[in-house]
Amino acid sequence: MKRLIISPFPKKNVPAPERELLELLFDTPELHFRSEQETFWYELLFGEKNTAPAFTSKGSIRIIQFNIQQADYPEETYSEWKTALLSFFNSDSILLELSRSYGLIIEPLSDSMLGEAELEAVADTLFSDFFLPVKFFMGLFHSKNPKLRAIFEEERALFDLSSERPIETVETASLAPLASSLKNSPIAAELVQLFIDDETLKPLIETLYKNQGNISLTAKDLYMHRNSIQYRLDKFQEQTNLSLRKPSGLLFAYLCTRIA
Known part of the structure; x- marks a missing residue:
């Protein structure tokens, strides 16, 4: 099973001493995917580039990143939190869990998409119900094409966890x-x-x-x-x-x- 340090910014941007300390302090869990779709998206976005799978369907998607701003919480609470999070999105959306704090919602384009204000309301609701503060990064809509991995890597690098904004977008994060x-x-x-x-x-x-x-x-x-x-x-x-x-x-x- 692959082991990988996942963060909202490229690992190469973290200085070596800090990266080594983080890897010592935080043991990254092995990644277990429950469906072929989850495995597909992981391999596409994070796997070896020369073995990345090809798309078999057309259409557009957006990727919403999330980061829980709390280190310790019960596993049962986390499980319920993930179920509640998915309930706010299209039923065809995929939750790709990459660590206990960081993950992705891969959402196909539809007529009922959450906007920035609605996503902020989701963050407020989740905190009220589970007392887990979360930050979101709302990506742009992208067609399914070979450039998607590079586009996502740029969006991932823009996700600033130190920002005071609960919701980051490409346009707000690009200003820095x-x-x-x-x-x-x-x-x-x-x-x-x-x-x-x-x-x-x-x-x-x-x-x-x-x-x-x-x-x-x-x-x-x-x-x-x-x-x-x-x-x-x-x-x-x-x-x-x-x-x-x-x-x-x-x-x-x-x-x-x-x-x-």
Whole structure:
């Protein structure tokens, strides 16, 4: 039986000393799959690349990763938790259990797919019923083709367990690498200094971005008058010539807040 350290990010990205320590502390259980479908998906996504099975059917799927944010819990609770988790998804979905904390839901495209808000409600419900905190990563829809393994590896690398968000998506998780690329930018550094000088700017930009540029919702979240938000946006543009009313300007400023 194969033994494999499974994590939401490639093993090669973990420095050798830390990886050796993790392998000593956490004995990875042997993987036992209950169906041919589970074995198929494991071999496709994690097995030897030159022996990966080929698809026999068409259609699209998405892969939702999950990670339980708790180390110790009874086996009976875990078993009931997995049953409850699957009940929220299409009956044709497959739960691929890769460790006691990490696994995948492989879900065929259908008319009744959970959105980001619904998946967050699932996380809340599971915590209320079982007291097991869980983070999810919602992948994109992908057709069944030979590129799927490489696509999944990229999605797996984007799953950031340190994020405060209970639900991560490709679009939200991709912002961190984009922001990281700005660390050596003198332009970004100038904006970061502006955030340091005026501590109200960063929460304003973050809230405005969360609300997709909606000034009324931003004013409500920050307990400010709408005119006050308008004034702050005008003042920021006067200082920087960067308009937070434009999607591109707001995105750039938000990425700068991620490195501030």
